[in-house]
Amino acid sequence: MDERFTRETGQAAAIAELANPVLQELGFDLVQVKLTGQDGATVQILIERPGGAVTIEDCTAVSRRLSPLFDADDPLPGGYYLEVSSPGINRPLVRPRDFVTWAGHQAKVELKELVDGRRRFRGEIEGFEDGELRLKVELDGYDQPQTIGLDVALIAEAKLVANDAAIKAALAKKPPQ
Numbered sequence: 001m002d003e004r005f006t007r008e009t010g011q012a013a014a015i016a017e018l019a020n021p022v023l024q025e026l027g028f029d030l031v032q033v034k035l036t037g038q039d040g041a042t043v044q045i046l047i048e049r050p051g052g053a054v055t056i057e058d059c060t061a062v063s064r065r066l067s068p069l070f071d072a073d074d075p076l077p078g079g080y081y082l083e084v085s086s087p088g089i090n091r092p093l094v095r096p097r098d099f100v101t102w103a104g105h106q107a108k109v110e111l112k113e114l115v116d117g118r119r120r121f122r123g124e125i126e127g128f129e130d131g132e133l134r135l136k137v138e139l140d141g142y143d144q145p146q147t148i149g150l151d152v153a154l155i156a157e158a159k160l161v162a163n164d165a166a167i168k169a170a171l172a173k174k175p176p177q
Contacts, residue, residue, distance in 0.1 A: 012033045014075040047087075112154050115154065136148075
């Protein structure tokens with residue numbers, strides 16, 4: 001349930017490999033590493049604390065631990081900006097446990113290949129079972145939403161949909177004392 005089913009590639013994968021042990025040592029889980037070209041090169045590392053909120057102080061502490069490591073190993077040649085943050089309201093869903101934690105909330109899912117002629121699904125998360133995301137979606141030919149199973153191995157990207165329920169749930173998470 002804790003293993004990420006999405007993986008970075010290329011330079012982002014090298015950065016994730018360097019960052020993950022440090023994050024685990026500090027009590028955080030890696031959500032995602034993204035490289036963007038805005039403002040030069042930006043390395044964005046999304047982190048979460050299982051069962052709790054991520055504070056600005058947490059992001060600062062992680063950044064201070066990762067910066068010298070990245071400087072020494074140089075996984076991204078040239079200059080770059082390091083940005084450490086929480087996943088936010090429309091967070092990526094990257095672990096099976098995310099589908100359990102966020103059950104009852106809306107998600108957008110894009111698959112690596114077509115399933116029944118579709119690659120994109122949007123619906124209410126119903127959990128995770130037998131290696132599949134359980135998602136209640138509107139399907140042609142049915143009057144009521146139907147629950148389908150999507151194999152996590154087929155998921156290219158899954159994200160929460162930012163709505164009032166997701167915002168309330170995110171705000172309910174408290175930083176550790």
